[in-house]
Amino acid sequence: MSRLTAMFALLQQKNRAALIPFITAGDPSLTATVPLMHALVESGADAIELGMPFSDPMADGPSIQRASERALGRGVKLRMVLEWVREFRHSNQQTPVILMGYLNPLEAMGMATFAELAAEVGVDGVIVVDLTPEEGREESALLKACGVDPIFLLAPTSGAARVQTVRELGSGFVYYVSLRGITGAAQSDWPEVLKRVGELRQALALPVAIGFGIRDAGTVARVAQGADAVVVGSALVEQLADCRDDQTAVQVAKIFIQGLADAVQKPRSIQ
Amino acid sequence: MDKYELPDAMGHYGPYGGRFVAETLIPALDELNQAYQEAQADPEFRAELHSELRQFVGRPNPLYHAERISRRLGGAQIYLKREDLNHTGAHKINNAVGQALLARRMGKKRIIAETGAGQHGVATATVATRYGMECLVYMGEEDIQRQSSNVFRMRLLGAQVAAVTSGTRTLKDALNEALRDWVTHVDNTFYVIGTVAGPHPYPAMVRDFHRVIGDEARAQCLELTGRLPDVCVACVGGGSNAIGLFYPFINDQSVRLIGVEAGGLGLSTGQHAAPLTSGRPGVLHGNRTYLMEDEDGQILPTHSISAGLDYPGVGPEHAYLKDIGRAEYVVATDQEALQAFHELCRTEGIIPALETAHALAHAFAIAPGMRSDQTIIVNLSGRGDKDIHTVAALEGIHL
Numbered sequence: 001m002s003r004l005t006a007m008f009a010l011l012q013q014k015n016r017a018a019l020i021p022f023i024t025a026g027d028p029s030l031t032a033t034v035p036l037m038h039a040l041v042e043s044g045a046d047a048i049e050l051g052m053p054f055s056d057p058m059a060d061g062p063s064i065q066r067a068s069e070r071a072l073g074r075g076v077k078l079r080m081v082l083e084w085v086r087e088f089r090h091s092n093q094q095t096p097v098i099l100m101g102y103l104n105p106l107e108a109m110g111m112a113t114f115a116e117l118a119a120e121v122g123v124d125g126v127i128v129v130d131l132t133p134e135e136g137r138e139e140s141a142l143l144k145a146c147g148v149d150p151i152f153l154l155a156p157t158s159g160a161a162r163v164q165t166v167r168e169l170g171s172g173f174v175y176y177v178s179l180r181g182i183t184g185a186a187q188s189d190w191p192e193v194l195k196r197v198g199e200l201r202q203a204l205a206l207p208v209a210i211g212f213g214i215r216d217a218g219t220v221a222r223v224a225q226g227a228d229a230v231v232v233g234s235a236l237v238e239q240l241a242d243c244r245d246d247q248t249a250v251q252v253a254k255i256f257i258q259g260l261a262d263a264v265q266k267p268r269s270i271q
Numbered sequence: 272m273d274k275y276e277l278p279d280a281m282g283h284y285g286p287y288g289g290r291f292v293a294e295t296l297i298p299a300l301d302e303l304n305q306a307y308q309e310a311q312a313d314p315e316f317r318a319e320l321h322s323e324l325r326q327f328v329g330r331p332n333p334l335y336h337a338e339r340i341s342r343r344l345g346g347a348q349i350y351l352k353r354e355d356l357n358h359t360g361a362h363k364i365n366n367a368v369g370q371a372l373l374a375r376r377m378g379k380k381r382i383i384a385e386t387g388a389g390q391h392g393v394a395t396a397t398v399a400t401r402y403g404m405e406c407l408v409y410m411g412e413e414d415i416q417r418q419s420s421n422v423f424r425m426r427l428l429g430a431q432v433a434a435v436t437s438g439t440r441t442l443k444d445a446l447n448e449a450l451r452d453w454v455t456h457v458d459n460t461f462y463v464i465g466t467v468a469g470p471h472p473y474p475a476m477v478r479d480f481h482r483v484i485g486d487e488a489r490a491q492c493l494e495l496t497g498r499l500p501d502v503c504v505a506c507v508g509g510g511s512n513a514i515g516l517f518y519p520f521i522n523d524q525s526v527r528l529i530g531v532e533a534g535g536l537g538l539s540t541g542q543h544a545a546p547l548t549s550g551r552p553g554v555l556h557g558n559r560t561y562l563m564e565d566e567d568g569q570i571l572p573t574h575s576i577s578a579g580l581d582y583p584g585v586g587p588e589h590a591y592l593k594d595i596g597r598a599e600y601v602v603a604t605d606q607e608a609l610q611a612f613h614e615l616c617r618t619e620g621i622i623p624a625l626e627t628a629h630a631l632a633h634a635f636a637i638a639p640g641m642r643s644d645q646t647i648i649v650n651l652s653g654r655g656d657k658d659i660h661t662v663a664a665l666e667g668i669h670l
Contacts, residue, residue: 054568054569055438055569055570056438056443056444056447056555056556056570057447058292058293058446058447058450058451058556059293059450059451059454060451061451062437065437065438066437069437069438072569077567078567078568102554103291103554104553104554104555104562104564104568104569104570105567105568105569106568107553107554107568108553108564108566108567108568109567109568129293130291130292130293130554130557131291132290132291132292132294132297134281134290135289135290135291152294153293153294154294155293155294155295155297155298156295157294157295157297157298157299157457158294158297158298159298162294162297177293177294177295
C-alpha cells in the first residue's frame with residue numbers, strides 16, 4: 001500500500017482530514033528544507049507538499065513566486081530537491097511527500113528519469129500545475145509505472161468530462177483548487193466549496209484535498225469538516241521568508257503548524 | 272506538402288502548441304474557443320471586423336516599393352508592407368480589434384493585456400476605449416522605463432497600466448501576471464493576448480486576426496509585380512506579425528519565408544532573444560514551443576534592444592514551421608538592427624520600429640545577392656516613434 005493510501009486509510013478511521021503544509025524547497029535556505037520537513041511532521045503535518053522552484057510560476061501568488069525566486073537565486077535544482085527527499089526518508093519512512101511544480105524543469109530532466117528518481121528517493125505524488133490531464137497522459141503513465149501518484153488539479157470551473165478524465169489518469173488524491181485565483185488569495189464561499197468536494201469524492205473515488213486560500217486555523221477547521229486533506233501554503237511560506245536562520249525557521253514552522261494541527265483533530269461531523 | 276491545415280482540434284502544431292495552464296483556465300479557454308469558432312462562421316461578425324479594420328484601423332495599407340533602397344542595394348526589389356500606417360502605428364491593432372469584438376460578443380466588460388514594447392498595450396487600450404470596456408495592461412517594470420511614451424499613451428487612452436516587478440520585469444513576467452489576473456477574474460474578464468503564443472486557441476486566433484497582412488500583401492504583390500514574391504521577411508519575437516505575413520503564403524512553395532529573431536549582443540554572448548535559433552523545445556505560458564532555458568529548464572533572461580522581441584519563447588506555429596523546414600529563422604543583432612533603422616530613416620523617409628529593423632537588416636543583407644527582378648516583402652510591422660528615446664540615448668542625446 002502506498003504511503004498516501006495508508007495515510008488516508010488511517011485518517012478515515014480517525015474520521016479526520018489530513019493537514020498538508022506546503023513549503024518551497026530551498027527557502028528560506030538550502031540547509032533549512034530537510035529540518036523543516038521533519039519539524040512539520042513533528043508538529044502535526046500528515047503529509048508534506050514540497051514546491052519545486054520554477055522561474056515562471058504562473059499559477060502562484062506573490063508569496064510563493066518570491067520564495068521560488070529566492071530559492072533559484074540560491075542555486076536550487078530539481079536534483080537537489082529530490083536529494084532532500086532522500087535525506088528526509090533516512091529518518092522518516094511514513095509521511096507522504098508530494099512534489100509540486102511546473103512541467104518545464106521536469107521535462108528538462110526527462111520525464112522518465114524524473115519519475116524513476118522520484119520513486120527512488122521516496123516521493124509519493126507529483127502535482128504539475130500546468131500539466132492538464134489532456135496533455136498529461138504520457139506523463140501520468142510514466143509516474144504511475146514507477147509507483148508515483150500523478151495528482152491532478154480540479155477547479156470550480158471543471159466540468160463533468162474533465163472530472164472523468166482525472167478519474168482515469170489521476171491517483172493518490174485530487175487537488176481541488178478552492179478558488180478562482182492564484183495561491184495565496186482569499187476565499188469566501190466555503191459551504192459551496194465543501195458541497196462540491198463531496199460531489200467530487202463521489203465521482204472520483206479518490207480523496208479530495210483542498211488548497212488555495214487557506215490561511216488560518218479557523219479556515220482549516222472549517223475546510224477539514226468536508227475535505228480529505230487541507231493544504232496550507234502561502235501563509236506558511238510568508239512566515240518562513242522572514243526567518244534569518246534555519247533554527248528560527250524551524251521554530252516558526254512548528255508554532256505555525258501546531259496552531260493548525262488542532263484544527264484538523266476534531267472528528268468530522270459531516271461526510 | 273499537403274494543404275496546410277493546422278492546428279488540430281487540441282491546438283497542436285505537430286508536437287507544439289496545446290494547452291499547458293492551470294486547471295481553472297480550461298473552461299475559459301473552451302468557452303473562448305467556442306465563441307471564436309462561432310464568430311468566425313458568423314457573416315455579421317466578419318463584416319463588422321472588416322468594417323472596423325477599414326474605418327478605424329485604416330486598412331488596407333500599402334505595399335510600398337522601396338525603390339531608393341532597392342537601387343542602392345543593387346539586388347532584389349524590396350517592398351514594405353506598411354503596417355506602421357495602421358492606427359496606433361503597428362500591426363498589433365489587427366488582433367486587438369478582433370479580440371475586442373469577440374470580447375464584446377461574449378459579454379465581457381473587462382479586458383486585460385500584457386505588453387512588451389507597449390504596442391499591443393496601446394492597441395488594446397485603444398480598442399477598449401472604442402468599445403467602452405475597462406482595460407488593464409500588465410507591463411514589466413523594465414519595459415515601462417524604456418517605453419515610457421507608450422505607457423503615457425495607454426494612460427491617455429484611459430487604460431490602467433500595472434507595473435510587474437517579478438522575475439526579469441519584462442514581457443514574460445507581464446504574461447505571467449496577466450495569466451494570474453485572468454485565473455482570478457475569469458468570469459468577467461477577457462484576456463487579449465498580443466502574440467501567437469499562449470494556450471490554444473490563442474495562437475490560431477491571433478494568427479487568423481493578423482493574416483489580413485499576408486492576404487493583402489499577396490494580392491498587392493500580384494497586382495504590382497504580376498507574380499508572387501520570392502521572399503517574405505518579418506521579425507519574430509512572439510511572432511505575430513511574422514505569422515500574419517507568412518500564413519497566406521504557406522502553400523506557395525516558391526516563396527521563402529524568413530523570420531528574424533533578436534540576436535541582441537550576438538548569439539555567442541547568450542545576451543539575445545533567439546529561441547528558434549539557439550533554444551530548445553519546452554513548455555511556457557500555456558504552450559509547447561522553442562524556449563530559451565537553462566539546462567535545468569528554468570527560463571533564461573533575454574536581451575534585445577527592442578522590448579517587443581525581448582521574449583524567451585515564440586509562437587508554436589513558428590516552432591513547427593522551423594522543424595518542417597517551411598520557414599527559416601535567422602538573427603539580426605542589436606547593431607545590425609540599428610544600422611538598418613538608420614538606413615531606412617535616411618533612404619526612404621520612414622522611421623521603423625526597432626523590432627521591425629531586425630527584419631530590415633536581414634532583407635538588406637540578402638537583397639544584394641538576388642536578381643533585380645526578384646522581390647522581397649518585408650513586414651514593416653511598426654513605426655519607430657516609440658523608439659526615438661532609445662536610439663537617442665545610444666547616441667548620448669537625451670530628449
